[in-house]
Amino acid sequence: MHIAIIGAGISGLMTALELAEHGCSVDIFDQQQAGQAASWAGGGILSPMYPWRYAPEVNQLAQYGKSLYQSWNEKLYPITGIDFQIHNTGMLIFDQEDFQTGLNYATQHNEPMQQCDLLNRIQLETVNPHISKQFDQAIYFPQLANVRNPRLLQSLIHYLKQHPCVRFFEHCIVEKLIIKNKTVHGIETEDHQQYFADQVVLTSGAWSNYWQQQVQRKIPVHPVQGQMLLFKSPENWLPTMCMNRVMYLIPRQDGHIVCGSSMSECGFSTAVDAQTQQDILSACLEMVPELAQFPIVKRWAGLRPSSPHGIPYIGAMPELNRLWANFGHFRNGLCMGAGSAKLLAQLMLDQKTFVDPHAYSPDRLACAQLAIRENLS
Known part of the structure; x- marks a missing residue:
């Protein structure tokens, strides 16, 4: 089976990995370099923050994140030489x-x-x-643990780029789906190149509602910016992750400490601003005042794919054959990423699923569209 995946963040890369390991031929398309955007920018906590504040569907997938990433790291590390650095800090x-x-x-x-x-x-x-x-x-x-998400992404990309069943098309903007008789046959890029496939998967993250018009369904996914900053302390200086009022500190093994995070509705802007950065810094110093003695080495922002209740859309898209979804993970793309990809691959390959897939079904998109039509009538 030949599969085209649109989007090379954690959802797209993990989906490609699952499918390629089952013998599928996979083409991965991304409008920029693979493994950027929210997947690179996040903190990598392998649990929802305050899981009791999230829907059960989020926690159901997230609880498998740590064990699945540990298994994949054991398989990929000898080949890529890149350790995910799953850090059991608590x-x-x-x-x-x-x-x-x-x-x-x-x-x-x-x-x-x-x-x-x-x-x-x-x-x-x-x-x-x-x-x-x-x-x-x-x-x-x-x-509770964290994964060093940039290294996770580097390992996935390195492994997939040497995989005989996988091709990458980076800096390649997919403009439209090739649809005939309610069946998706492939994709067409901005330069009018056509790539045909047996199945197409949308793993477009914060950009997913771009496909609304073509799939004729409202896709309630939009970008929510989150800003971060990074300290450099001595190796293993901070022994645990810390959280207070939705602000967090995440220590890496080499002494880097990731601090975040904000929430802002500002479209697709990834610009950092002084006030938000100061708010993050103040919250982090409130938890650990001694951080003030260490340098801040980086500041950045990422775009989360917000969705209703943070429950992703995973499965066959309604009323279009051969089109699949794996998007809308909001703040939990990393911790749900491995489980989401496993679930989608099982659905695509007609295997028994490890969790009940109905709660994630993109059929929910059809219901949303119907509700809009009823409100207008």
Whole structure:
């Protein structure tokens, strides 16, 4: 089976990996360099932030992220020489209003990886001695990890580019789908080149609503900007991830500490601004004041593919044969990415799925369009 994938972020790359490993021939198209945009810009926490604040459908896929990435890293690392650097730091959360919900979450939802404990000040200093004195308590999730997403993407791209079943078309803008008799036969690029395929997959992230007109369905996905900054501390200086009021610190093994993140509706702009950066910095120094002694080495912004309730669209697109979706992951593209790709590949290859696919079905797009028509009538 020959498959064209539009979009080379984490969703597109993981989908390509799953399908190529099952013997499919895969062409990957991206309007820029592969592995950029939100996938590169995110923090890489392998869990939704405050999972109890998200829909069950988000957590259902996210809970497989750590184990799936560990398995893929074991397979790819000997070939690519690039380690995903899955870092088992655990997570401290300081939001007191979330303590009770967090403490009960793992048992109530049968997610042992989300098991946590309430720490007092003495215990907190043992787990992470750099935490601000203002925090007397925290809930601690010892099993949570982060993946170094730029290295994850580099490894995937390196592996797929040497794969005999995969071709890359970067800096290649796909302008339209080739549709005849309600069947998608391939894609046409901006320079009018046509590429035919047995199946086409949309993994377009924040750009996914570009396809609304051609698929004749409202696609409620739009970009939400998130800004970040990066400290460089000594190696393994900060022992845990930290979170307070939706701001987070994510330590890497080499001493880099990723700090974020903001939320802004500003279209496709990836410009950083001084006020937002200052807000992020203030929130991070509130958690760990000693960070002020280390240099800030990078600032950037990415574009999340916002969708209703953050539940992605995964599966066959309605009323168009041979067209598939894997988009709309909002803030959880990395932690849902491996599970989303596995689910889509199982659907495309007519295999038994490891989770119930109905909640992610793009048939929801048809319902959204119907609702709009009813409101207008």
